[in-house]
Amino acid sequence: xxxxIDDADVSLKVIAVGDAAVGKTSIAGRYVTGSFESSxxxxxxxxxxxxxxxxxxxxxxxxxxxxxxxxxxxxxVERYFIGAIGALMVxxxxxxxxxxxxxxxxxQVDKHAGESLKIVIGNKIDLKDERVVEENEGQGxxxxxxxxxxxxxxxxxxxxxxxxxxxxxxxxxRVRGRVP
Ligand code: G3D
Ligand code: MG
Numbered sequence: 278x279x280x281x282i283d284d285a286d287v288s289l290k291v292i293a294v295g296d297a298a299v300g301k302t303s304i305a306g307r308y309v310t311g312s313f314e315s316s317x318x319x320x321x322x323x324x325x326x327x328x329x330x331x332x333x334x335x336x337x338x339x340x341x342x343x344x345x346x347x348x349x350x351x352x353x354v355e356r357y358f359i360g361a362i363g364a365l366m367v368x369x370x371x372x373x374x375x376x377x378x379x380x381x382x383x384x385q386v387d388k389h390a391g392e393s394l395k396i397v398i399g400n401k402i403d404l405k406d407e408r409v410v411e412e413n414e415g416q417g418x419x420x421x422x423x424x425x426x427x428x429x430x431x432x433x434x435x436x437x438x439x440x441x442x443x444x445x446x447x448x449x450x451r452v453r454g455r456v457p
Contacts, residue, residue: 285329285338289448290360291441292342292390294382295367296375297349300400303431304367305341308441330441332449339441351381358389362451363444366424367398368415371407376418383422394447395424396440403430 293301302324309326326341342361347353358364364386368375379397386395397419399410412428419426425443429436 285336287335287448287452288338288340289362289444290340290342291363291365291444292358292361292386292393293344293365293367294348294353294386295365295398296351296369296372296378297346299367299369299372299375300429300431301348301365301367302343304365304398304400304429304437304440305343307431307434307437309341328441330445332445335449335452337445337448339445351378353385355389358386361386361390361393362448364390364393364395365398365440366395366422367400368410369401370399370410370415370428371401371404373409376410376414379418379422383424394444395422396443397422397424397426398440399426399428400431402428402435403432 293305295301305326309328324343324345326343328339330337330339342357344353344357366379366382366386368379383395386393397415399412399415415428416426427436427440429440431437
């Protein structure tokens with residue numbers, strides 16, 4: 278049966294991890310504008326943003342899971358990760374601690390969502406004067422963690438679409454058996 282926003286060929290889970298205040302919710306919200314689903318909050322302690330993308334003629338519903346603040350403990354419940362096809366590992370380019378904590382987040386992704394495409398995201402690039410983590414450091418971190426790397430601004434919208442296009446492409450390749 279098909280109906281309204283559920284009319285997609287496949288639904289895929291994308292998770293966002295990273296320290297509090299790096300911009301996870303802002304990135305998801307910026308990308309998805311207008312299809313926020315608050316009704317899941319109470320049951321699973323997570324916000325889920327939904328957006329339909331079309332890749333190679335397939336309609337894919339990206340379900341972007343966002344923590345509801347539990348990341349403050351640097352430890353998310355296992356079910357948050359299960360079944361994710363993409364993991365956004367976000368830091369704030371103006372906050373060195375948030376960058377240094379990426380390996381901890383990455384280990385949790387590896388443990389519970391080992392099949393997912395990991396993307397290290399350096400967010401808040403609009404704050405040029407406050408930058409403390411250089412782009413080449415982010416690139417190095419991506420390599421170290423076996424992840425892709427991109428810098429974004431949820432505020433300006435820079436590179437936000439690219440993040441999710443990358444994941445959707447990865448997903449369609451997985452669905453079609455073109456990647457292991
Ligand atoms: P989180 O979900 O990772 O905890 P949020 O982070 O999305 O709640 O964002 C935390 C704060 O950073 C918010 O500011 C938000 O507006 C800001 N922020 C997020 N992304 C960007 C960005 O790309 N550029 C800038 N300049 N700010 C950003 P407040 O003031 O509401 O706490
Ligand atoms: Mg948040």
